[in-house]
Amino acid sequence: MEFPLVTLPGTILVPGHVIPLYSHNQHEVAMLKSVVDSPHKTFGVVALRFDQHRHIIASIGTTAEIYSVKNETDEASGISTITVLAQGRQRFELIEYRRTITGVLLGKIRILPDAELGNALYPLQSSAQRRLCCHSDREEDMKVAMDSKGRIISCVRMKPRSKLTRFSNANLTWWPPWVYKMYDTELVMKRIKTALQKWDDKLHPQKLPSDATKLSYWVTQNIPLDDTLKLHLLSINSPIQRLRCALGIMDKCSVFCCQHCNKDITGMSSIFSMSVSGPLSAYVNPGGHVHETVTVHEAHNLSLQGRPSTEHSWFPGYAWTIAQCRHCYSHMGWKFTATRKELQPRKFWGLCRSSLVPGMADLNEGPEQESSWTPVM
Structure with missing residues (x-):
């Protein structure tokens, strides 16, 4: 499909997040007004950078849907300005682009999918096994003793009644259990939330998205990475692999430095x-x-x-x-x-x-x- 594009230096829009735009460029104002009047109210946002006296445009972008708009016109000069709030919707790959006679950048794009990985071992589990599977990492396996004021006196981890786990049937396949654990949605999300709490101890896991795709976009948005790493995360078509990649970056990153002098x-x-x-x-x-x-x-x-x-x-x-x-x-x-x-x-x-x-x-x-x-x- 073809969408009008807005290029932003130093800014990468991530699906699910909001971007504010203010423009007094008359060509861009006219383009945004036409988007507001269209049924889908959607345009594309791509990052832009300057290198050796030329503009470099990102090949990965995000569609943005306008949900708030404010038009103003200066009575003395007649110049129109527009302020919009738009929310990122879907990632896309920029196939080609052209500039119209009015200066608007139009891009031919392909929407990128988000392939969610299912439980590869689920078909091997019988209904009886699913009922007997233990989850030793859950709070139900902890027995807590409290006094009359609600203070914890002791905490004992109870041994599970069954040795069956969600990964027991991995022994019936070509791969050991640890391979499946690397790509298990529940475990990867738990690891990323634990890592996020090390960044901000006031960040409660309950406030983070419970969906793997939304969580991967939240992490991509809120880790202050440079443009190249952030675009690399956006180019990954699997939310679990995106979370794994972000987790690897977070494990290696300890400080943030000046981009120009590395201080x-x-x-x-x-x-x-x-x-x-x-x-x-x-x-x-x-x-x-x-x-x-x-x-x-x-x-x-x-x-x-x-x-x-x-x-x-x-x-x-x-x-x-x-x-x-x-x-x-x-x-x-x-x-x-x-x-x-x-x-x-x-x-x-x-x-x-x-x-x-x-x-x-x-x-x-x-x-x-x-x-x-x-x-x-």
Whole structure:
């Protein structure tokens, strides 16, 4: 199918997440208005970067459905502006594109599937086996003694009555049980939620999506990866494999560094959520530029520029101050300080995802740097 495309530098839309857009470019305003008037209200979003005086466009993108729109026209100049909120829907592969005479970028795309893996051992289990299978990792196998005030006195793990597990029948196949456990949906989701709690101990597993596909998109959105790694996760067509890949990245990543000079900026333990959608969200400034911003408690090797300002603050009640790298002077984000006594935290940092690169144990195992990018003609 063919969709109009919006190219955003340093921003990658993930299905299920919201992106704000503000534009005063008349060609783009006209295009978004035509999308709003269409039945499906959908356009495509692809990432854009600059390399050697040319534009490089990502070959993987996400369709976005507009659910909120605001049109304004300046009476003196007659210039129209548009503000929209759009939610990511489906991943797509950009096959080819063309630019119309009005300057609108139209892309021929192919929607990418999400192949969910089923229980490969289920056909080998009889109904009696399914009833007798034990789940030793569940809370029902724990016996807890409590006093009159509800305090835990002792906790004893009871031995399961049956030695049968969901993976017992793996011995009847060519593969040992540990192979099936690597791709088991329940176990992979439990591992990724445990790893996420190490990043943010206030992040409750109950608040995370219970569906594997939605959880894989939540993780892809909220880990502050660089564009190449994030596009690599989006290109994977299996949510379980996407979660496994993200888990491998999280196990290797300990710090986040400046993309330009590789100086240590913040650690993964400093990440926290200021938004209900997670620690990383997209915000748009009055100039129409979209910033994917991750919120952290602490940051290093940064210097502040200018005075604090509350004008157009993304976080009501907080004043922002521009932050740049102390070594290479590149823009890294903002420091936010509370202007009201009742607000907590009193200060935090909002760092641009496009300005950070994860400090990995071995970057050589990552995807090729140019595999997801195509020059824009």
